[in-house]
């Protein structure tokens with residue numbers, strides 16, 4: 001069974017700037033850890049990052065028919081702006097968890113609203129890059145229960 005990890009805009013910069021907020025781990029490290037975690041549980045993990053809203057929408061659409069069972073997404077700043085990404089998830093009906101490295105609720109007010117949280121299965125925020133690991137652990141457990 002297949003899990004898709006999507007990272008949105010600017011997350012390709014992880015580990016190179018703003019380590020005080022986002023830590024020193026690179027996106028390549030996060031993706032390698034996610035693939036290994038999935039493999040250990042018998043799942044394929046595919047990773048996708050884009051700085052473009054439409055590309056993320058297209059990837060979510062493809063998830064409807066490519067065998068993706070669950071999506072873990074850090075939508076980056078599109079969390080707070082993108083009706084299009086919300087509509088894509090609502091349209092494909094593939095379950096997803098939302099991950100934020102930082103605790104968006106203790107940051108600026110504009111980061112407190114998410115267009116995705118109310119249709120996500122679950123939301124992680126403020127656990128650093130461990131949020132991806134924790135979300136994947138949850139997803140792996142969910143897939144077990146699905147048989």
Ligand code: CA2
Pocket residue numbers: 009010011013014015016017018022074075076077078079099100101102103104111
């Ligand atoms: O905390 C998160 O994971 C965020 O999704 C990160 C987004 C931000 O807009 C959200 O409010 C919360 C920003 C990602 C930018 O990542 C960078 C990483 C290194 C250097 C600069 C930006």
